[in-house]
Amino acid sequence: MKKDSLKVAVIGGGSSYTPEIVEGFIQRYHELPVRELYLVDIEEGRHKLEITAALAKRMVEESGLPIKVVPTLNRREAIEGADFVTTQLRVGLLDARAKDESIPLKYSIIGQETTGAGGFAKALRTIPVLLDIARDIEELSPDAWMFNFTNPAGINTEAVLNHSKVKSVGLCNLPIGTQMQIGKLLGVEASKIGLEWVGLNHLNWATKILVEGEDLLPVILGKASSEKGLTMKNIPDFQWGEEFLRSMGALPCSYLRYFYMTDDMLAEELQAAKTTGSRAEVVKKLEGELFEIYKDPNLKEKPKQLEQRGGAYYSTAAVNLIDSIYNNRNDQQVVNIQNNGLLDFLPDTASIEANCIINSEGATPVQIRSEIPNQIKGLIQVVKAYESLTVEAAVSGDYGTALQALTVHPLVTSAKVAKAVLDDLLKAHKPYLPQF
Template identity: 45%
Template sequence: MSRKALKLVTIGGGSSYTPELIEGFIKRKDQLPIKEIWLVDIPEGEEKLNIVGAMAKRMVKAAGLDWEIHLTLNRREALKDADFVSTQFRVGLMQARIKDERIPGSYGMLGQETNGAGGIFKAFRTVPVILDIVKDMKELCPNAWLINFTNPSGMITEAIVTYGKWKKVIGLCNVPVNAMISEPELIGKNLDELIYKFAGIDHFHWHKVFDNQGNEVTMDIINKMLGDGDAGLPKNIFDVPFYREQLEQMKMIPCGYHRYYYREEEMLKHSLDEFNNQGTRAQQVMQIEKELFELYKDPNLDYKPKQLAERGGAHYSDAACESIASIFADKRTHMVVSTVNNGSVPDLPTDHVVEVSAQLGATGAIPMAFGNFQPAERGWIQLMKNMELVIVQAAATGDYGLALQAFTMNPLIRSGNTAKRILDEMLIAHKNYLPQFADKIAELEKQGVTVKDEVAAHIDETMHVGVTE
């Protein structure tokens, strides 16, 4: 790693999140001796890359910095001798997310980006691509750190470690960041007055909070949350309150995504109401993105607009910048990351990826010990982690039987013939991005499996928006 001229690469550089990434680097200009930032995308994302790339150049110029901003569709050119590589891409573009949401919804099941059938298929599409990126990194920048916030972040990080055999990786999620930003003010504290302990897996973790004297204040925050609403809830999650009795028993704060499991009935109803009336979350996000990129085109805009907060992924990019700064300067910052367990959560395998509080420095993440879960949480986390392992293995190998196993294990998918029909239909719908399942897809096509006409027509109607992630 160059100590005086860092080369940073972002794959998925045409993302609407990129201005926050650039803002985060600018905030840390005195910590990071940046020389080059390479923004990489695919041909389908070239227009967006050019728009956001021009804005990135304006932001850097307005900050009085001489950083070189490179825009490219050539990933290998960008990766050559990189020091840090961040990933924020969506395989299949936003149209794939619409399929992930609308196909299960058409059968009365949850359609959601990282949960249920949609989350499984996002992993199926993404794992082969991330493994290709790792293969390139081994050749072109073998000493680089990989900072992943491509969703489903925990599963993608698991694939990088287990199947890519790449150890210098940190997985990130904005959900813990949002919690640590919003919760302290609920009890009249600043973040530096509190100690956070997170444990679980990406989008399925819990946390406890203590003050600087070691007194636990978890229940103080819970009581405020139950009274005033979950201030840290991501924009993409419907706010159904948790049951007080359940939180009082577990004495931990669940991740916002636990609503899909603890309040499945209400969350499914809301999802299907959106599906039938105002469009799925992906269709709403497409409109937000369209408006954002109209803003980004403004030649006078040289700062991150406040509208980006509506996108649903606020603070992802800033967390990536802090990870890079912490590793580079050995800051040993407390962060919540996806990393190899190494015994921090005894209820999960020691050699697989968990999401935990960790100290982040030059050697990567050193996870903090959390201890055993109670039986209810232990049962949940062991099911969900083992389901993740099945999903990642299916994604890496193209084993249809494992894909069916993942659908059967998932608590948000009712097992049986309908679940298998959804699996088969989604394989057909996403066939261009699932080379590992090519033989099974050909077999299904011979059997006449197709995407339902009304679903295909609705997806086609949204294609003209043309946004990518």
């Protein structure tokens, strides 16, 4: 029997993204009766938590809905009896992200928070914390669902699925963002567009783009080579070549620029480091401005400026998932799940990002109808090897495994560079890496 009152715990409640999910719960309240919304953070995030919670309370008060917003530093209190737990945390805060981005650049390799050496460092710090949260859920709320939005989402999801008993799904705003962008390109409502999504989180391709049953992939490949706008806010909009896209036979997600345009992306990062600052520094400034806006006692809604943060559609993705599980909707969404044979060239235990039917049982993958070309399979296999080794290293604290993980990554140029970067990252993040 469906509960008529839900408790949701948001781990990382002091995040600038929090007004997004609060807005989503308000808009869906009559289908999704969230009565208790616990916003959890740590002592270092207390100030931001107080600001976001105050804004959340004003938003709820303005809506007139009986949603109780509870800010807390007590994670166990928030998890106990929760129906859904979402994670949107950053271990080491933005200062750690700045190191993830700058250290690889010293060795002329990509520094990015979700892929390459930067994403690797973030995963090493994050996985032990997520597994600790999972243990709390196992003890205090074993029937709860855990939804991970924390980057690198695919690697983190694989860790939780393989090292805990928690019911867990990973999610990302990239698929829904891509759907919205394609809608604008075609002049079609996004809800009418169906994407066949193949790959891993931040390493995926649309192999079909369906509008009323017609596959418009060839049309989009023709447009995408020259159009701007098919990228995320935090990724430079370098153009795909038309011949490259047509021979690829699929639309690459915007993060694949790091793999297919490595020289351009690296040059952009090096230039930014000298001028405007790394993405972490840009986000730090943007967040400072956002929290000043959030403090306004007259602000009672999510401010428009939040879209510049790169988290657009986060609420849509998160609330859609919770709504569909609670209401047994049997609709289709793109989420991160265990492979279990869907991609026959990967281990069953690998996490993948795929189209799934979402209902009260969770996420069931939809069979992929396209033949996946070798050029896509090959890159997925190499990056998945890196991801699984990273999970193993984060759990075991084994230096050799960590070194092999970095060495196999396509964006790391040699074993010598991998070792130098690994040593620098371990030293820089020592307080957050007790397993090493």
